[in-house]
Amino acid sequence: MSKKVVIYTSNTCTYCDLAKEYFNANSISYEEKNTSDPVFRKELLALGVRSVPTIFVDEEYMVGFDEGSFEELYNK
DSSP states (O other): OOOOEEEEEOTTOHHHHHHHHHHHHTTOOOEEEETTSHHHHHHHHHTTOOOSOEEEETTEEEESOOHHHHHHHHTO
C-alpha cells in the first residue's frame, strides 16, 4: 500500500531541500506545499506548527528532517 507524503516547505529552507532530494533519490512520491502560498501557510498554522519542513506520512507528521526519523515514520 502506497503512503501519502506531504511536505510543507519555504523558499529558504535548507532542510526542505535535503528532504526533497532524499525523496527523489529514494523514489518516494510526495506533494509539496510551499508556505509562501497563504493557503498552505494557513493550513500549517491551523495545526499549531510554525516550522518547516513539516512532513506528513498519511496522518502522522514530523517537524524537521533527518533520514532516520523519516524512515521510522515512513515504515510504521
